[in-house]
Amino acid sequence: MHFDLTDLQLFCAIADSPSLTQAAKHTFISPAAASTRIKKLETQLDTRLFYRHNKGMELTDDGLKLLKQARSILRQVEQVKHSFSQYRSDATGHVRLYANTTAVTDFLPEILADFLIQRPAVTIDLQERLTKDIIRGVLNGTTDIGILSGSVSTQSLEVIHFSTDRLAVVTPINHPLTQKQRLKFTETLSHPYIGFHNGSTLGNFLSDLQASMGVTMDTRVNVSGFESVCRMVEAGVGISIVPESSANRHQQTMNIHQIYLDEVWAERERSIIVQDYQKLEPVAQALVQEILASYEVAYF
Numbered sequence: 001m002h003f004d005l006t007d008l009q010l011f012c013a014i015a016d017s018p019s020l021t022q023a024a025k026h027t028f029i030s031p032a033a034a035s036t037r038i039k040k041l042e043t044q045l046d047t048r049l050f051y052r053h054n055k056g057m058e059l060t061d062d063g064l065k066l067l068k069q070a071r072s073i074l075r076q077v078e079q080v081k082h083s084f085s086q087y088r089s090d091a092t093g094h095v096r097l098y099a100n101t102t103a104v105t106d107f108l109p110e111i112l113a114d115f116l117i118q119r120p121a122v123t124i125d126l127q128e129r130l131t132k133d134i135i136r137g138v139l140n141g142t143t144d145i146g147i148l149s150g151s152v153s154t155q156s157l158e159v160i161h162f163s164t165d166r167l168a169v170v171t172p173i174n175h176p177l178t179q180k181q182r183l184k185f186t187e188t189l190s191h192p193y194i195g196f197h198n199g200s201t202l203g204n205f206l207s208d209l210q211a212s213m214g215v216t217m218d219t220r221v222n223v224s225g226f227e228s229v230c231r232m233v234e235a236g237v238g239i240s241i242v243p244e245s246s247a248n249r250h251q252q253t254m255n256i257h258q259i260y261l262d263e264v265w266a267e268r269e270r271s272i273i274v275q276d277y278q279k280l281e282p283v284a285q286a287l288v289q290e291i292l293a294s295y296e297v298a299y300f
Helices: 005-016 020-026 032-043 061-083 100-118 130-141 202-211 224-234 242-249 282-294
Strands: 050-053 056-059 093-097 119-128 145-149 158-171 193-196 220-225 240-243 256-260 265-274
Touching: 005 020, 005 032, 005 061, 020 032, 020 100, 050 119, 050 240, 056 061, 093 100, 093 130, 100 119, 100 145, 100 202, 100 224, 100 242, 100 282, 130 145, 130 265, 145 224, 145 282, 158 242, 158 282, 193 202, 193 224, 193 240, 202 240, 220 224, 224 240, 224 242, 224 256, 240 242, 242 256
Parallel strands: 093 119, 093 145, 193 220
Antiparallel strands: 050 056, 145 265, 158 240, 158 256, 158 265
């Protein structure tokens, strides 16, 4: 039985999304062509691979079986490609990169710009993902490199720490809390908050924190991105919690004030995660080194 690698890549992308439209975009195929490919694959295997409903596509039992085999096949293909990588340089190639919101908005744009300017023949697929999706993507080979904040619990991955960031409280410049130099989280709960949209890594973290502490933030509005949060804060709608790196950057152009958050959980390690650095393509290794060099961290 003949399997098209593009079909298998598309199939895995849908399983990870699970949206045919998003998967088609990530694999550079039109939604119509993607639908045709999946139907053809189901016909070829004489089984249904997905349940289709208004919220997306869900794998059937046979779909789960194929997913395991498809990922194994794609990993073998990557290994074959890697065996020839010794003849290639870091001047060409394609890198898949999953990163959290802080990385995508705060420091990766400048790093990637310098990296790509030096390598005109290199392309990068950067996608903003939640921590759990970043870890899963690296584990199953959907992405080459992951960048996230916080601890990584799996021992199956290579974790490369490159910097530490802290969470800080941001307020309007004339807010009552500006009289304090440091705050406990509970001291902020009597004030209205600007929150984050569903699916945000920091938003999920703060939701879990509230649940574990048995407290509730008075959230007036949820928005997307740290810049939007800081603009809402500047306008006086409420306060919020953002990474210090974001607060520092937006404080240069906005009338906002940041206050030290005196909590152990406010300190967050930032790490690069890969399956195995030594098995990365040269261009992916070069990108890892570029990120580390930006923070003056040596690795290998």
